[in-house]
Amino acid sequence: MSVLPLVFTSGWASGVNAYAVVLLLGVFGATGLSDDVPPALQRTDVLIAAGVLFLCEAVADKIPYVDSAWDAVHTVVRPVAGAVVGALLAGQSGSLSDLAAGAIGGTTALASHAVKAGTRMAVNTSPEPVSNIALSTAEDIGVAGIVAFAVFHPVAAAVAAAVLLALGLAVLVLLWTRIRRFLRRRAQRREEKRPAGRAREPSAPTAGPPR
Template sequence: MTIVPLIFTSGLASGINAYAVVLLLGLLGRFAGADSVPAALERTDVLLAAAALFLLEAVADKIPYVDSVWDVAHTVIRPIAGATVGALIASTDPGSLSEVAAGAMGGTTALVSHLVKASLRMAVNTSPEPASNIAVSLAEDVSVAGLVTLAIFHPWLAASIAAVLLLAGVLLVWFAINRIRAFRARRRERRAARAAGTAGTVDAPGTVGATGPGSP
């Protein structure tokens, strides 16, 4: 069942850049003779649309905060794309895996990887310079291209790498959330300490105009 690792890998890659997945699969199926690629993805109109959207995402994904807005807009699109690609891949090998199960696998994997990507990109956006966004975006593009291409020729190896990357991404998100919570807790403590110090200074005896005996 070589289509199972292909569905898993394409789902994970779709959660990062769905348009790149459709474009690469279509090109590999049309020009590299990949039998596991659905014929629907090899159509000229599909390739042209995927190429145009990929170029648009390639620009938006490298601009700080614009990338996060783009991710929010694709919270539904990427899982749907992963599910659709998974179902189409299953249709190329009837009987090996139902299209419903393939769609569920592709869509779920795409959703998880999308949430990991979106969370990490929001963390990257806290950096004051745009170079980190560009570097991370390029790394994502290269990873998607490498995983999808590898999945066509060595599906189990690609799926193993994809699983490791997904687990690493989840751990990074967990680590980032804990760091953010700790930072906010320290900031609240500092604010509370400053507020207590200010109140103590104002209420200290003799610091505010005295009105007792002997006052002018």
Template sequence: MSVIPLIFTSSWASGINAYAVVLLLGLFGRYDGVSSVPPGLERTDVLVAAALLCLCEVVADKIPYLDSAWDAVHTVIRPVAGAVVAALIAGHAHDSLASLAAAAMGGTTALVSHLVKSGIRMGVNTSPEPFSNIAVSLFEEFSVASLVTLALFHPVPAAIIAGVLLLIGVLIVGFTYSRIRRYRIRRRERRQRRALPRQDADVRSGG
């Protein structure tokens, strides 16, 4: 069976929380015997490191502006993690999908997912209260845990859901940025209109 759906879902999830993806895959492979998980992710040192980093991300992800700073730091880390996990899955499954192609697909998908997450968080951070960040963070964590688990047993439905969520996220980011851009244009126009009477008054007084 092709591993493309599993690779796509894990890559999408890596763009949101790469440490949770590694932790979940490793735990399912080690304790539930899921054959599609590469043995390298089941190692004790990998699981411990992933658990500690995942805990840090869970905390940082719920604090306004700290979450955006954390996202900025992970602009490289998440796509690289998505590429590595994708290559490991493809290599472990001996699939016809070459590891290099899997890494390219995984890294690209994780990068797009990461940019969507970062863009949405920047919009959420404009809210004056912290509850929006917490709600969005909890939804992201639930989505990652649910879809990675689903992908291990039912990869195609999980990939479809991940694709829909990715598309919705892209549309939300595009809509948000278009509104911000229109708001800035209107604000600049209002400032220019307010400045014109003062300039006219200065000209008349100078005359």
């Protein structure tokens, strides 16, 4: 069976939470629930590192503005993770070239990362943290569910991931106004934090002796 659906789904999920994807796939492989997981993802050191980083993301992803900074750092990490996982899956099955799988996984991860990061920018225009916590929790549950579903039903999971990606891109377009407002506010905060050199006001001329 072609590994393409699993590569696509893991790419989409990596763009949302790459560490959760590595951790879940590794656990499924290590416990024998799936034979499609490459040994590299089942290594103990990989699972420990993925687990620790997943916990870090679980916290950072729920704090307003910190989540956007975290997303900015992971603009490279998530697509690379999607590409690497895709290439490893392809190498395990042999039904798809590593290069093609890496390209598919990386591109899909980049697209879903753009949706996640853009949506967070829009959410951060609201000062309350409840929206961030609710959205982050929904993303964690969604990634866990879609990855677990993909292990047993890869084609159906790929269709679901494609629908979620399309909906996310559509929402991102609608939220672009709020995102631009957020970027302007962040730029203003940076300007305010810079030490402003105030020009000295000219001193009042001293009055001469009375004539």
